[in-house]
Amino acid sequence: MDEWLDQLANTLATTTLREIHSVLKRAIRQAQARDMVLRNVAALVTSPTGTDGRPSKALTRQQAEAVLKAAEVSELHAYVVISLTTGVRTEEARALRWDHVVAWIPSLKTWHPVTEVGFKHRKFAIHVWRADREGGDTKTRKSRRTLELPKLAAQALRQHHTRQAVLKLKAGEAWQDHQLVFCTSVGTPLNASNVRRAFRKITKRAGLGTAWSPRELRHSFVSIMSDQGVPIETIADLVGHAGTSVTEAVYRHQLRPVITKGAHTMNTIFGDSHHG
Known part of the structure; x- marks a missing residue:
């Protein structure tokens, strides 16, 4: 096991x-626990240090406006718009029905699925479930958040x-109806690597090169929200974090330092008239 993990360390991040x-x-x-093995050999091994992960x-x-423009001709257009304007995780976007x-x-005075009421309405939202990673992909009301969609989305x-x-008609009997919002030309779930490839084409068309991944749309959402002065508590709710500490740890590079707010506020109140 030591050797196997050491081999992985050549290509994977720590x-x-x-x-x-x-x-x-x-x-x-x-x-x-089921008496299938005597001891946990994995517990005797120390995790090796891997390659430096690419910083998000x-x-x-x-740049976001350029990406939105470049995405207009892509089959990934709505995926990019939803991800950038709501901050959903890539796996949440792919699972959206x-x-x-x-x-x-x-x-x-209630929300109804567009599958029942259609799109001739003024206000829309999406229900998103956070996967419970410990116990599998269980959907509970507690793990659900409802995000109102901007008009663009x-x-x-x-x-x-x-x-x-139109795709459904073209596919005919080959269509597999999973009720997925984002799917292949025959209705099957999107592969994460295919999404990455399509997204890189968009960023290249936007003049930003290909060193971008779809998950950075979520980072961008956090950054843009923070730049607009949205409180971290609100950002944590929007991205589906249980508290602000996770948001601060994961998105520390995207969050505007709140420590400067005191200085900015005092400058506004007292200005420069009290100097000297």
């Missing part, structure tokens, strides 16, 4: 190696829905 090691230890612990970065507002896209019905989804209907 955090990824730790995650693999943790999964191994957990799996063998379960085997121990965020799009500036101007049409009955998770909801429209606000004022007369009933609602419009992109409306157009995407129309395009998907």
Whole structure:
């Protein structure tokens, strides 16, 4: 096992190696509980240091606008718009179903799936579930957050829905109906690597090169929100974190330092008139 992990260390980041090691230890612990193995050999091994992971970065507002423009001709257009304007995780976007896209019905004062009420409404939202990584992909009300869609995202989804209907007709009997918002030309779930490739084409078209990944749309969302002065508590709620400490740890490079706010506020109140 030592040798195997050392081999992986040549290509994987340290955090990824730790995650693999943790999964191994957990799996063998379960085997121990069932008397299938005598001891947990994974617990005797130390996680090696891997390669330096590529630091995540965020799009500036101007870069984000360029990416949105470049995405207009891509089949990934709505995916990019939703990811950038709501901050959903890439796996949450790929799992999004049409009955998770909801429209606000004022007369009933409630949200209804667009699969029932269509797109001729003014206000839309998406239901997003955070995967419970310990116990599998269980969907509970506690893990759900409902994110209202900006007009740009609602419009992109409306157009995407129309395009998907055309794809469905073309595919005919080959279509596999998983009710997925983002899927292949035959309705099957999108592969993460295919999404990455398509996204790199968009960033290249936007003049930003190909060193970008879809998850950085979420980083960009956090950065843009922070730049606009949105409180970290609100950002944590939007991105589905249980508290601000996770948001601060994961997105420390994207968050505007709140420590400067005191100085800015005092400058506004007292100005320079009290100097000297």
